[in-house]
Amino acid sequence: MFSSFMITFREGLEAFLIVGIILAYLVQTRRTELNKYVYSGTGLAIVGSLIAAVVFNLLAIQFEGRNEELFEGLVMLIAAVILTSMIIWMARENNNISSTIKEQVEGKKAYGLFALAFLSVLREGIETVLFLGAAAMNTETNAVLYGGVAGLSVSIVVAYLVFRYSSHTDLNNFFKITSIFLILFAAGLAAHGVHELQEAGVVPIIVEHVWDINHVIDERGTFGSIMKSLLGYNGNPSLIEVLTYVGYYIAVGIGLRVPGRREKVAITA
DSSP states (O other): OHHHHHHHHHHHHHHHHHHHHHHHHHHHTTOGGGHHHHHHHHHHHHHHHHHHHHHHHHHHTTOOHHHHHHHHHHHHHHHHHHHHHHHHHHHHHGGGHHHHHHHHHTTOOHHHHHHHHHHHHHHHHHHHHHHHHHHHTTSOHHHHHHHHHHHHHHHHHHHHHHHHSGGGOOHHHHHHHHHHHHHHHHHHHHHHHHHHHHHTTSSOOSSSOSOOOTTTSOTTSHHHHHHHHHHOOOSSOOHHHHHHHHHHHHHHHHHHHSOOHHHHHHHHO
16 A cells, blocks of 8 residues: 555656646746646546556456466566656756756647646656556555555645745655655566566576575565565565566666766766
8 A cells, every 4th residue: 555655646746746837837927828728638648547547457357377477577567667767867857857847838839738738647647557557466456546546645735735835845855765665666566577477487487486584574474465565575586586676776776877968968068
């Protein structure tokens, strides 16, 4: 439940902040007559996200046996890649997110603003569907649903408070803290995705169990189940799973150290 809460809280807040920045910029530039295009683009994106959720669930229930393991493994790996790319992008942009969105708004007319709002919110919505779908494969569906609704509700309140008290809000620290959790969650997704592909016979096992500590923390017990849903805990991982888990952190570390577009421009200027 906590993992789904954090996912929808983070994704929802990003979507609401993007729309809020667009609307705020239209107010500043006295172009509020274009607000309706932003609202309609946002509304259509929400509908599109709900359709994507239905399609994802319909696809998920179609698979059984080896195909189900293959589907789940691929979904987890794709979710881990997208989630990580989002975290790295946010870390590179840092203080420039607001200015980046304003640059995109400049010069855009009605349908351009509609498309910007639609694509921005739809991207967050599709990501949320994918991340929640991957999370649901490690825990109960009801817990994921309740956590997701709670996270989305809280994100609406926080987004409102951010714009009302923006001068006293430090979003950078918030995104840094949530990024740490999401990196841990994505690492677990990557390792568990490999586990599912091994079950499907796509990835070789090599060494089946590097260690077995289920007698200490049973992955099927209460605490172990929580750790599994949050961090992808496995009490008896294979060698490839361990290498994937460690390799993921190395890859993220490298990705976070590579300078973003703005830093590169500043260096060469």
